[in-house]
Amino acid sequence: MDEKRDLRHSWRLIEGSFNRVFVSFIVLCKISLGMAPSTQLQRAIAAVKAMKLLGFGQGVAKPVLKELLKVYGNNWEYIEAENYRLLADAILDNQESKDPETNEIDAAFTDELTKPLKRLRHIEDPGPSQSTIESEASGETLLKKKKLVASGEAGIGEMAPQHAINFEEPSAPLGHAIAKLSRRTMRSSYQRDEQYLCDRTGNVVRYKEPKIELDAEALQENAIVGASTIPDKPMTMTENDISTNYNVPIAVAAPNGIPSGIAANQDGESKIGFSGANASFGLTDASSLQLAPNEGNERESFLVSAQNVLAYVQERLSTNVNIASSNTGKVKLSLTCSVECQNFKMPVIESVFKIVEDRCLKSYKILHPNFSLLNLMKEICQSAADLAAESGVPLNDVVMSPLKECLKSSESPGIHRRMTRRSFNGSPNLVSLETRRKSMNGLQSSLHIDGQSNGIRKNCAPESSDNDVLQCSAIPPLHENAIIASLPQHFEHDIAKGEERIIISLINEFNSEKAPPYFRYIPWNAVYQNAHVNFSLAQIDEDDCCINCFGNCLSVSIPCACTRETGGEFVYTLDGLLKKEFLNECISMNSYMDKRHVYCKNCPIGRFTGENKFDSCKGHVVRKFIKECWSKCGCNKQCGNRVVQRGITYNLQVFYTADGKGWGLRTLEELPRGAFVCEYVGEILTSKELHDRTVQGSCSAKHTYTLVLDADWVSEDGLKDEEALCLDATFYGNVGRFVNHRCFDANLVEVPVEWETPDHHYYHLAYFTTRKVEALEELTRDYGIDFKDHAHPIKAFKCLCGSSICRDSCRSIFYEIIRSSIIYFDNLNLYAFMSISMTNLLKNVISLWRSNLTIIHSFDSTRCW
Numbered sequence: 001m002d003e004k005r006d007l008r009h010s011w012r013l014i015e016g017s018f019n020r021v022f023v024s025f026i027v028l029c030k031i032s033l034g035m036a037p038s039t040q041l042q043r044a045i046a047a048v049k050a051m052k053l054l055g056f057g058q059g060v061a062k063p064v065l066k067e068l069l070k071v072y073g074n075n076w077e078y079i080e081a082e083n084y085r086l087l088a089d090a091i092l093d094n095q096e097s098k099d100p101e102t103n104e105i106d107a108a109f110t111d112e113l114t115k116p117l118k119r120l121r122h123i124e125d126p127g128p129s130q131s132t133i134e135s136e137a138s139g140e141t142l143l144k145k146k147k148l149v150a151s152g153e154a155g156i157g158e159m160a161p162q163h164a165i166n167f168e169e170p171s172a173p174l175g176h177a178i179a180k181l182s183r184r185t186m187r188s189s190y191q192r193d194e195q196y197l198c199d200r201t202g203n204v205v206r207y208k209e210p211k212i213e214l215d216a217e218a219l220q221e222n223a224i225v226g227a228s229t230i231p232d233k234p235m236t237m238t239e240n241d242i243s244t245n246y247n248v249p250i251a252v253a254a255p256n257g258i259p260s261g262i263a264a265n266q267d268g269e270s271k272i273g274f275s276g277a278n279a280s281f282g283l284t285d286a287s288s289l290q291l292a293p294n295e296g297n298e299r300e301s302f303l304v305s306a307q308n309v310l311a312y313v314q315e316r317l318s319t320n321v322n323i324a325s326s327n328t329g330k331v332k333l334s335l336t337c338s339v340e341c342q343n344f345k346m347p348v349i350e351s352v353f354k355i356v357e358d359r360c361l362k363s364y365k366i367l368h369p370n371f372s373l374l375n376l377m378k379e380i381c382q383s384a385a386d387l388a389a390e391s392g393v394p395l396n397d398v399v400m401s402p403l404k405e406c407l408k409s410s411e412s413p414g415i416h417r418r419m420t421r422r423s424f425n426g427s428p429n430l431v432s433l434e435t436r437r438k439s440m441n442g443l444q445s446s447l448h449i450d451g452q453s454n455g456i457r458k459n460c461a462p463e464s465s466d467n468d469v470l471q472c473s474a475i476p477p478l479h480e481n482a483i484i485a486s487l488p489q490h491f492e493h494d495i496a497k498g499e500e501r502i503i504i505s506l507i508n509e510f511n512s513e514k515a516p517p518y519f520r521y522i523p524w525n526a527v528y529q530n531a532h533v534n535f536s537l538a539q540i541d542e543d544d545c546c547i548n549c550f551g552n553c554l555s556v557s558i559p560c561a562c563t564r565e566t567g568g569e570f571v572y573t574l575d576g577l578l579k580k581e582f583l584n585e586c587i588s589m590n591s592y593m594d595k596r597h598v599y600c601k602n603c604p605i606g607r608f609t610g611e612n613k614f615d616s617c618k619g620h621v622v623r624k625f626i627k628e629c630w631s632k633c634g635c636n637k638q639c640g641n642r643v644v645q646r647g648i649t650y651n652l653q654v655f656y657t658a659d660g661k662g663w664g665l666r667t668l669e670e671l672p673r674g675a676f677v678c679e680y681v682g683e684i685l686t687s688k689e690l691h692d693r694t695v696q697g698s699c700s701a702k703h704t705y706t707l708v709l710d711a712d713w714v715s716e717d718g719l720k721d722e723e724a725l726c727l728d729a730t731f732y733g734n735v736g737r738f739v740n741h742r743c744f745d746a747n748l749v750e751v752p753v754e755w756e757t758p759d760h761h762y763y764h765l766a767y768f769t770t771r772k773v774e775a776l777e778e779l780t781r782d783y784g785i786d787f788k789d790h791a792h793p794i795k796a797f798k799c800l801c802g803s804s805i806c807r808d809s810c811r812s813i814f815y816e817i818i819r820s821s822i823i824y825f826d827n828l829n830l831y832a833f834m835s836i837s838m839t840n841l842l843k844n845v846i847s848l849w850r851s852n853l854t855i856i857h858s859f860d861s862t863r864c865w
């Protein structure tokens, strides 16, 4: 109320003095300017009137106007442009040059009448029309300005207040910069070369102001630094968060150099801070976030202080990112983009996030599992704050591409939160989003993003194009064609080299290892030398195929002959997933817990070890087979009973694991339960050939890539060597070779699948999901290793699977007991184990001990380890 009263008073004073000014300027114009009196007179009157409204008396304005007219050869257009900005600036500069010290103090303690005056220098003014002046003078707008200046001056007043970053030269009044831009377009003598930065500890740091070139491109790219308007309900947090606590922020003027100031929002209400011709809703209060009509003016502003960060960044295409943080450590960020659609309605912000995340995932395919837009925004806030707190960061970089700078600043060691993104030229790039916490003491814990739960009511949605959202969210638009252009060295576009139906990228986000040791990618198994694998049509008799079928076997009510192996039922659903019951059984059979091991009398593995061949079998898991239709069948390639042979269909990626397992495989999209992921492909070796390779040491690499196709070994006594087959993916293999081990709760299970060979000597080993797998989750299977079997010829690795029930830990004795317990209670299988209560489990264990049952060490020795 007091403020309003003051303003009214000021306005009366202005009115009262107007007549005198008018008369004086008639004289001035007649004497000094030599123009046609009527025109000059009117113009002079208008100029003085405008200056008076700004608080400059006639005595101050007159000589400066005179001087300007001289300098510009009586070119009134320059002087009148932008509501006499040039004149106002010149007056201020004149004052500054007379007494900079006083001005500095002025900046801090200037009285209320002076504040709006200074503020006008950086307000985005829609134009010099009389109506604008009137509306400014009418109270409400001035009140807004007053508030604005007051909040802005809180920072200046203390001049380098503790914890404030001041990107403005100390002696410069607020709002210098935007005016500067326009002046620069006219004369270079107004340029300032340096700015001062007060870091959070109050030190003044000095650095170069970005050079502003006057060509159109530079005007788009660069921005000027100065003081800014603070919207009357600025980019808000709660009152407590920011209130009047903005410390001398940075403002970046419109790239086109057209300052304007009072933005019209949708409701037609005047708003200070953004051009009415631009979409502008900055960091306003969530509840008052407004979308202004976009008429094309692009603006950038960036307002920063160490504890109070207010950032408004606009990239091209009228898209903005606004960031604000408060003394309390809260950070809010809002996105602005222009959407050219009628009847625009803001969707729920979470759904916007989701779309962007999905798009990121779809496009980059290499995002960190923890990637979320919200996290990204937090990163941006954090990084902006870090940058603000950090001296010596060139401001122009900050202004032009804040995220780029955030990302650049992530090279030092520390907490690593990484994601991949495309570089700003549209190519994919690996980016480390490490955040340096040191400068933000405690901010991390209290980060808050506007629009998360309290909701942004009005904003733009990324509905029109990728650009709309991706540019403003600092994730640049995607151009698939540009993928290969600037890949990081540790990124391989397609390790399958076109052999698969899909692209399988490889990425190392953790160290400099660019690629796994050399191997040749093959999409299907290949016989090394002696393995007896007969793919002949002749060996498939009519009982082993469905000659009379047509189209899709699954669409017929009577299952075809190919289901003989699986009890007269197809194992696949119409969606191509494994049926629940079949999958459950496969999981259970493959389970380390499961007792269904069988032992060969003459184990092919033991034959070459010199051990007693009747005693050497470590046991083999009995597995269920899938039989798929094949070329001799009457159905087509799209038949629902041909899943594995159609190859990999989900987006997979080889990546370097963070937990020391070396390379691993992950999915880039969500996988449903029972989905076929990939086959384990390698060279088909006889067990003798594998043994020879082992003896020769050619398999003694850091990692082991061999496994035994032993699913049916026990059914035939005296299996010939050329029929006892193994797979070795050390030198030739597919993505399956990168699947790491996980104890018990792996998300893949291997299932033998046959189609071109009716016997079970050779088969394909297919990996299916045991549960729904989230995008970016590592794909793992349980190798079935007994980590306690130190007598095994091949030493097991130190398990780093991270499972809470890892068998290779000191707790594993507990699991041995559990396993024994399950074996003891014959009716329990893995599922029962998973579901039994701890009490029951303990009862089992006690009962087990009581009965003095020895722990049985049986395990599948023939699996890969």
Ligand SMILES: C[S@@+](CC[C@H](N)C(=O)[O-])C[C@H]1O[C@@H](n2cnc3c(N)ncnc32)[C@H](O)[C@@H]1O
Pocket: 516, 660, 661, 662, 663, 664, 702, 703, 704, 705, 706, 737, 738, 739, 740, 741, 742, 797, 798, 799, 800, 801, 802, 865
């Ligand atoms: C089939 S390879 C898997 C791919 C391998 N990580 C790589 O970098 O190429 C199996 C090897 O990976 C490593 N490995 C797999 N699972 C592991 C685990 N849970 N803990 C530690 N190492 C593991 C072991 O060296 C093992 O011999």
